[in-house]
Amino acid sequence: MSAHLPPNHPPVPKQKIGVLLLNLGTPDGTDYWSVRRYLKEFLSDPRVIETPKWLWWPILNFIILSFRPQKSGHAYAQIWDKEKDESPLRVITREQTESLAQRLEGEDIVVEFAMRYGNPSTRSVLEKMQAAGCQKILLVPLYPQYSATTTATANDKAFEALKHMRWQPAVRTAPAYFEDPDYIAALGNSIRDGVAKLDFEPDVVITSYHGMPVEYLQKGDPYHCQCFKTTRLVREYLGWDKDRLMVTFQSRFGPTEWLKPYTDKTLEALPGKGIKKVAILAPAFHADCIETLEEIAMGGKDTFLEAGGDKFAYIPCLNASPGSMDQIEAMVRRELGGWL
Numbered sequence: 001m002s003a004h005l006p007p008n009h010p011p012v013p014k015q016k017i018g019v020l021l022l023n024l025g026t027p028d029g030t031d032y033w034s035v036r037r038y039l040k041e042f043l044s045d046p047r048v049i050e051t052p053k054w055l056w057w058p059i060l061n062f063i064i065l066s067f068r069p070q071k072s073g074h075a076y077a078q079i080w081d082k083e084k085d086e087s088p089l090r091v092i093t094r095e096q097t098e099s100l101a102q103r104l105e106g107e108d109i110v111v112e113f114a115m116r117y118g119n120p121s122t123r124s125v126l127e128k129m130q131a132a133g134c135q136k137i138l139l140v141p142l143y144p145q146y147s148a149t150t151t152a153t154a155n156d157k158a159f160e161a162l163k164h165m166r167w168q169p170a171v172r173t174a175p176a177y178f179e180d181p182d183y184i185a186a187l188g189n190s191i192r193d194g195v196a197k198l199d200f201e202p203d204v205v206i207t208s209y210h211g212m213p214v215e216y217l218q219k220g221d222p223y224h225c226q227c228f229k230t231t232r233l234v235r236e237y238l239g240w241d242k243d244r245l246m247v248t249f250q251s252r253f254g255p256t257e258w259l260k261p262y263t264d265k266t267l268e269a270l271p272g273k274g275i276k277k278v279a280i281l282a283p284a285f286h287a288d289c290i291e292t293l294e295e296i297a298m299g300g301k302d303t304f305l306e307a308g309g310d311k312f313a314y315i316p317c318l319n320a321s322p323g324s325m326d327q328i329e330a331m332v333r334r335e336l337g338g339w340l
């Protein structure tokens, strides 16, 4: 390329297409300051916490950030990938990225991942992709169900990065995939295989979605409906009765009312209703993380067994399994239509 350029002309890289997988983010370590830095960035996002800034700032800085980093750091320490010295969310997101890159090899596509909060930052990765010649970039927020608190803020961060670029790439965003038949099949197969491996037959299987304040639903966030639709479609895919696959919402934060039924309250109540064997999975997460591994697989199990349950099994997220990667690859190829 540069052979034909006049002297003093800046180098022009070969044109490529970029695919950027976006996820939430995670701390760099389990120590107080690493977790505090991450939580401060996360909980300062007005898409996540809609409380007016003048009220939220002192609550966050004087109360939450004094205590929560220690508590969360302890939780992260229990699930930390010690071999890689990294949080599972980042390890798995990297595996997904590498697997997708392999599947798209030979097409002049650059595949990267970035986080909304923490590292690698969305801006740094977009700048790297732009410098590598990506003049067209597909953003893929890895959240099956759309929410302003996740999908929208991930895209906002990417568009904010474009503001600083002289030569901006063309950008597309992939839609939420809560009803994508490939996603439903991947989830349905993972439930069927996960249940088949157990040494017991669950009375019910719980699909536990990350929660959000009810107020966000009332203001128009479609997340709630998309969660219920995912579970209905998976139930139909499996050909199961209505009562065999339940919906609950987990990870409550703060004193306001969140989407119901709550996962922890449900796990506490089920044994009293004669439901003593459960399997549970978390379809709103495409990668296992603190909210699935510590809160559900560990905490949820304790809650259920202490309430009188007999058997509890956690079915992992889709992660970088072949079924998951088949779905991500098909979605990316579809959304790249006309560019490839």
Ligand SMILES: C=CC1=C(C)c2cc3[nH]c(cc4nc(cc5[nH]c(cc1n2)c(C)c5CCC(=O)O)C(CCC(=O)O)=C4C)c(C)c3C=C
Binding pocket: 024, 025, 026, 027, 039, 048, 049, 072, 087, 089, 143, 147, 149, 150, 210, 211, 212, 213, 223, 251, 253, 284, 285, 288, 289, 290, 291
């Ligand atoms: C405070 C409000 C929150 C809303 C609304 C919310 C929505 C939401 N989050 C996810 C996915 C993830 N959340 C994760 C962690 C996490 N989430 C909140 C708060 C809200 N999330 C907090 C305070 C935390 C940190 C946990 C802690 O430190 O105690 C993660 C895990 C990150 C990791 O490092 O492992 C994910 C993923 C979805 C899908 C969602 C949708 C409504």
Ligand SMILES: [Fe+2]
Binding pocket: 210, 251
């Ligand atoms: Fe969250």
Ligand SMILES: [Fe+2]
Binding pocket: 224, 225, 226
């Ligand atoms: Fe709804």
